[in-house]
Amino acid sequence: MTVLTSRCFFKIASIAVLLASVSACANNQSGRNLEQMLAADPRLQDNSVIAFGNSNNNSNQAAANTNIQLPADFPAEIPRYPNAQLQQVTASQTRWITPDPINVVQSFYKNQFQANNWEVRPSEQEGILEAQRDELRVTVTIPAPNQSSTAQPNTAGNTEFTLQYTRDTTVATSTSPDASEQASVPQPGDPDFIGPVPLQQANSTAQTINNNTTQPTAAQSFNDINQVPQELRQYLQDLSALGVLPLQATSKSNSASQFEPNKTVTRREYARWLVAANNRFYVDNPAKQIRKASASTQPAFQDVSASDPDFAAIQGLAEAGLIPSFLSGSSTTVLFRPDAPLTREQMILWKVPIDTRASLPNASVDAVQQTWGFQDAAKIEPRALQAVLADFQNSDRANIRRVFGYTTLFQPKKTVTRAEAAAALWYIGTASEGVSAQDVLRLQQSSPSQATSESPASE
Structure with a gap:
C-alpha cells in the first residue's frame, strides 16, 4: 500500500513539474514545441462526426x-x-x-x-x-x-x-364525338397497338390519303403468314392487303406466294418496300411522295446501274437524300451493295428521315445510352446514332419499339428479317402526326368505290 501511494505521488509530482516547465518555457521555442505536442488535435473538434463513422455519407448517397x-x-x-x-x-x-x-x-x-x-x-x-x-x-x-x-x-x-x-x-372522352368510336381504338395488348392514338386524330391524319387518283399495287395473299411472329403478324397482314410488299420489282406478285418472313431482307428489297409504302400511304399527296428516278439519270452508285430492276427506287432515295451517297456528301459511299443483308442500324437510318421529314439531330453515345439505355450504343455508326436518337422522340411510335419491343441491346450490326422490315414500314410519321397501314385500309374500306374505280377506261 505504501509503495502504491509513493508511485502515485511521484506521477502527480512529475505532471506538475512538466506543466510548470511548459508555463515557464512558453516564451521560448522549446516551450512552444512542447505545447504543440500536448495540444488537442483540431481535427477532432472540426470533424467530430467522423469518429462516429459518418464520413462516407456523401459518397454513399x-x-x-x-x-x-x-x-x-x-x-x-x-x-x-x-x-x-x-x-x-x-x-x-x-x-x-x-x-x-x-x-x-x-x-x-x-x-x-x-x-x-x-x-x-x-x-x-x-x-x-x-x-x-x-x-x-x-x-x-x-x-x-x-x-x-x-x-x-x-x-x-x-x-x-x-x-x-x-x-x-x-x-380523350370529353373531346371525342362518339364514345363508341373511341372504344374501337386498339388498346395495349392488341397486335396493332402503337400508342395512345385518339381515333379522331388518326382519321384526320389519314384523310390526306383519300380521293385516290391511281390504283395501287394489287394486294398479296401470302400463304406462309402463320410463320410470322405473333407480335408482328398484324403489321404484315395490313401491308400485304395494301399491296406495298412487292416481292419482285418487275412483275406483280402471285395471288398466293411465299413471303418467307423469317428470311433476312436485302438492302434492295427494303429500299423497294420503303418507297412503295410511303407512296401508297400518301398516294394523293405529291409533296410527301418519293419520286422514282428515270433510267436516264446518272447512277449514284457504281453497282446499281439504270438497268437494275430496283434502280428507280434506290436512285430515288439517294436523290432525295434519304440514304447516304455522294449526292448527300458521303464521298466514300460509292457502292450500294443491293444484295447485302440489311442491318438494324441501316433500317433505322433510312426510315427515320421519312418519319420526321427533318434533318437528323446531333447525337452522342452518352445521349443514346441515357435515352434508350442501350448497353452497346458505342457500336452504332455515328450517322445511324443520330437516327436512333431521333427515333426515341417518337415515343411508342418509334420504329425500334414497334419492331424489337423492349430491349437494352440494339445490336446495330444484326441483320433484319423480312417480317421486322415490314413492321418498321407499318407506320410513317412522328409521335404527333403520321399514318399507319391500318388507317389506309380503314379509308379504303369506307370508300370502296375509290379502290376499284381506277382503270384505264375510267381515266
Whole structure:
C-alpha cells in the first residue's frame, strides 16, 4: 500500500513539474514545441462526426443515386435531358441533376416541346415550364439560383430540376364525338397497338390519303403468314392487303406466294418496300411522295446501274437524300451493295428521315445510352446514332419499339428479317402526326368505290 501511494505521488509530482516547465518555457521555442505536442488535435473538434463513422455519407448517397430507376409508368414521350442523372423518384415526379447551366436545360425542354407539337403554356412563376400533349401534362421546374427550392444549382455548381407529370383521362372522352368510336381504338395488348392514338386524330391524319387518283399495287395473299411472329403478324397482314410488299420489282406478285418472313431482307428489297409504302400511304399527296428516278439519270452508285430492276427506287432515295451517297456528301459511299443483308442500324437510318421529314439531330453515345439505355450504343455508326436518337422522340411510335419491343441491346450490326422490315414500314410519321397501314385500309374500306374505280377506261 505504501509503495502504491509513493508511485502515485511521484506521477502527480512529475505532471506538475512538466506543466510548470511548459508555463515557464512558453516564451521560448522549446516551450512552444512542447505545447504543440500536448495540444488537442483540431481535427477532432472540426470533424467530430467522423469518429462516429459518418464520413462516407456523401459518397454513399452519390452511389445510391446511381441505382435509382425511373418508375414503370414514366411516360416515354417526355423528353429526357441527355446529360442529367436521376436523383429521386416520388409519386408522379422525378428529380434530376446535371452539370449544365440552367439556361441550357430550359432551352432544351422548350425546344423539345415545340419541336414535338406540345402545347407550351405560359407560367407566371419564373423557372417553371408547363406543356401538354393529348392527355399528358408535364411541369418542368428549374428555378433561378436565388429562389428557395431544391431544383437549383447546388454548392458543386450543378443544376437540379424536377419533372412532374399527370395524365388527364377526361381529355380523350370529353373531346371525342362518339364514345363508341373511341372504344374501337386498339388498346395495349392488341397486335396493332402503337400508342395512345385518339381515333379522331388518326382519321384526320389519314384523310390526306383519300380521293385516290391511281390504283395501287394489287394486294398479296401470302400463304406462309402463320410463320410470322405473333407480335408482328398484324403489321404484315395490313401491308400485304395494301399491296406495298412487292416481292419482285418487275412483275406483280402471285395471288398466293411465299413471303418467307423469317428470311433476312436485302438492302434492295427494303429500299423497294420503303418507297412503295410511303407512296401508297400518301398516294394523293405529291409533296410527301418519293419520286422514282428515270433510267436516264446518272447512277449514284457504281453497282446499281439504270438497268437494275430496283434502280428507280434506290436512285430515288439517294436523290432525295434519304440514304447516304455522294449526292448527300458521303464521298466514300460509292457502292450500294443491293444484295447485302440489311442491318438494324441501316433500317433505322433510312426510315427515320421519312418519319420526321427533318434533318437528323446531333447525337452522342452518352445521349443514346441515357435515352434508350442501350448497353452497346458505342457500336452504332455515328450517322445511324443520330437516327436512333431521333427515333426515341417518337415515343411508342418509334420504329425500334414497334419492331424489337423492349430491349437494352440494339445490336446495330444484326441483320433484319423480312417480317421486322415490314413492321418498321407499318407506320410513317412522328409521335404527333403520321399514318399507319391500318388507317389506309380503314379509308379504303369506307370508300370502296375509290379502290376499284381506277382503270384505264375510267381515266
